[in-house]
Amino acid sequence: MVASLEFKDVNLTYQVDGRAPVNAVCGVSLSIGDGEFVAVVGPSGCGKSSLLKLALGLEMKTGGTIHIGGDEVEKPRRDVGVVFQSPVLLPWRTILQNVLLPADVLKLPKAEASRNAMDLLALAGLKGFEEAYPHELSGGMQQRAGIVRALVHDPRVLLMDEPFAALDALTRETMSIELQRIWMARRKTIVFVTHNISEAVLLADRIVVMSARPGRIISDLQNPEPRPRDIRFLSQPAASELSGKIRESLDRAYGIPARELVA
Numbered sequence: 001m002v003a004s005l006e007f008k009d010v011n012l013t014y015q016v017d018g019r020a021p022v023n024a025v026c027g028v029s030l031s032i033g034d035g036e037f038v039a040v041v042g043p044s045g046c047g048k049s050s051l052l053k054l055a056l057g058l059e060m061k062t063g064g065t066i067h068i069g070g071d072e073v074e075k076p077r078r079d080v081g082v083v084f085q086s087p088v089l090l091p092w093r094t095i096l097q098n099v100l101l102p103a104d105v106l107k108l109p110k111a112e113a114s115r116n117a118m119d120l121l122a123l124a125g126l127k128g129f130e131e132a133y134p135h136e137l138s139g140g141m142q143q144r145a146g147i148v149r150a151l152v153h154d155p156r157v158l159l160m161d162e163p164f165a166a167l168d169a170l171t172r173e174t175m176s177i178e179l180q181r182i183w184m185a186r187r188k189t190i191v192f193v194t195h196n197i198s199e200a201v202l203l204a205d206r207i208v209v210m211s212a213r214p215g216r217i218i219s220d221l222q223n224p225e226p227r228p229r230d231i232r233f234l235s236q237p238a239a240s241e242l243s244g245k246i247r248e249s250l251d252r253a254y255g256i257p258a259r260e261l262v263a
């Protein structure tokens, strides 16, 4: 089977004029199957966002190959959706107009895109807010709109870079459960970068741990526990055991006990 997203021996060295080169990603090989939910954790500055930017075609690798659905990534692609820490909605556009932005840019058929947007907004619990403006929504609702916007053009792969980091702890938990629900309904391939071990354990099928810069993969852990998982899942022995393994890997990655650094 063709992998949905595949990194093979990928390197990225940033070369900024007048400065020493920064080796951000080193020898990363990772094959992600269709519909798989993969979390990426690792120390700050280890190259997680860089890895996503490479898959998005926003940065050019300095070595190796990256394929999405069997095609080599050489420039930004339309079959990838992305969600950042802050949703950056345009204040003068309604929620519906905001989430339709990628469909407008890609000139997708309007009626079909609107139908998909309405379905996704309902799935994300935003029914009734289609005509509202971003400032009328809470932070969590805005981030949900950001997720809908990333999915509106029906991408093959959804890349999420600490999407819930700016939210309070309770909203963050609710959003994790909502994301799981959306993922179970749509089954997109998701790469989810987070600093939060519980979030990774709750959401992912597989957790990849990266070392400090230059980022290498130092563990690749499976999480086969059944879904849907709720917050209570985190106090079960399987979840605690997995959290422990991630912490051990992070201890190695940081070189100091990760429990002092990661919630």
Ligand SMILES: Nc1ncnc2c1ncn2[C@@H]1O[C@H](COP(=O)(O)OP(=O)(O)OP(=O)(O)O)[C@@H](O)[C@H]1O
Residues within 6 Å of the ligand: 014, 015, 016, 022, 024, 042, 043, 044, 045, 046, 047, 048, 049, 050, 051, 213
């Ligand atoms: N555009 C760029 N030009 C030069 N160096 C960069 C650029 N983007 C990132 N870097 C460097 O590459 C390294 C990895 O950065 P990256 O943003 O990928 O880390 P990260 O793992 O996402 O960190 P965090 O957890 O803090 O978000 C850092 O040392 C950073 O300074």
Ligand SMILES: [Mg+2]
Residues within 6 Å of the ligand: 048, 049, 050, 161
């Ligand atoms: Mg980052």
